Amino acid sequence: MDKQEFFSDRAQGMQRSVIRELLKITAKPGIISFAGGLPAPASFPVDFVRKALDSVLDKEPHTALQYGPTEGDPRLREDLAGIMKEDGIDTTPDHILITTASQQGLDLVGKIFFNPGNTCITGSPTYLGALQAFKSYQGVPVGVELDDHGMIPEKLEETLARLEEEGRKPRFIYVIPDFQNPAGVTIPLERRKRILEIAGKGGYLVIEDTPYRQLRYKGKSQPTFQSLEPDMVLSLYTISKILLPGFRLGWACGPGWIIDKMVMAKQAVDLCTSPFNQALTHAMLSMGALDKSLEQTIELYGNRRKLMLECMEKEFTGIDDIHWTKPEGGLFLWLTLPEGLNTEKMFKEAVDAKVAYVPGSAFYPDNDNFRSMRLNFSYADEGQIVEGMKRLGNLIRKKISATG
């Protein structure tokens, strides 16, 4: 008997993340990797963690080491509501659910919104982990093209009309508005309003996933979807990229009726997010760790972003039909190679040349694009960025001459 038949249809459809598999290859010594999406270890607020640890163990060991409420530590929800208010979002702690980082937020979204075979809208390309979460509930992500300003409203309208006509009305529209993973692009205010207008007309929920929002190195912050349309938007946040990923701590913020259902869904998953990590996070926020840490992280990543863009200008000069996004924040940029080159096929040669990226095809929900790649600029240090870009430039030139 085929052992797969023991599994549910849902489980049979599950696949390992291409990126996590690929990271095993790129972790070999000597390879300069722009493939992962990891924060720089230098950005971790180790001293604050140590101070918070002492404080929590001294003052509140019995509650911090105990189970906690599914909704999350009330003090932390209060802190996060405050952070959101500063960002122009008029919310209260009871509209916030602490999650085991935003990946769990995505999983809960899949769990509460999909019946098998239901569609949803995502960017094309989009975050691979969202595709994985949605597909694991037998959701069917349908991609809408992006340009340098994120999801294209006209394409969204067309896709919604087509799906409605086919009787496949999407359950929600999933957007990553700020410094999108993988493309690095940000949706400007007018386009945010337009997307919300389209969503409102068709009666669609919007899921706004914005893990990089606070990591802005250039330009002006754009209002969140949530602040523009609080009744129809669920937002997902995380401390992973702005403080540290190892606590596995994030939060969802949105209408009470959605948060309430997410609480029920979460109870079956993990009962609650680690109360200990929540207590530590609350202690760290009370010490001002977020502002201090963000200040340093923004400087570090901002410089690396600038350096990578400069290296690209230098290494790719004279290559026709090559372009890349110039993100104002976040961790990633998106490089598109000349027609005829295939970043998936080139990958092995890149690893042989000791430089790594993620082939763009990994991020497409329902079509293929073999010309693009995602490059991360937060993890590799300055020397590696310079050398890695040189290796990548050489490889691209070699492939161009080989294709004639």
Ligand SMILES: Cc1ncc(COP(=O)(O)O)c(C=O)c1O
């Ligand atoms: C767009 C997006 N959403 C969610 C996540 C998940 O992050 P975490 O589970 O660490 O909060 C990531 C991580 O890279 C991401 O890029």
